[in-house]
Amino acid sequence: MGFRTRIKEYRARYDMTQEELALKVGVRRETISFLERGVYMPSLQLAYDVAQVFNTTIEDVFIFHDEKTEKKNQK
Structure with a gap:
């Protein structure tokens, strides 16, 4: 399963740094960076906290997709 996020877009909208977001959700700044780059899959709790x-839904911030299904649909 792959995913992408809109965290960077939301941070810009709220004028928030990675460090500020990390402090609000109780993780390190590097974790936010990994999330933004799609390197790290968040736990359900972290996705909820972000x-x-x-003030939005998990589905609006995190866009999950099934890579296997996408490959089948491309054929």
Whole structure:
């Protein structure tokens, strides 16, 4: 399963640094960086916490997709 995020977009909208977001959700700044780059899959709790900071839903911040299904659909 792959995913992408809109964290960077939301941080810009809220004029928030990675460090500030990390402090609000209780993780290190590097974790936020990994999330933004799609390197790290968040736990459900972390995804929820990030969405709460931005007053939105998990589905709006994190876009999950099934890579196997996408490859089948491309054929």
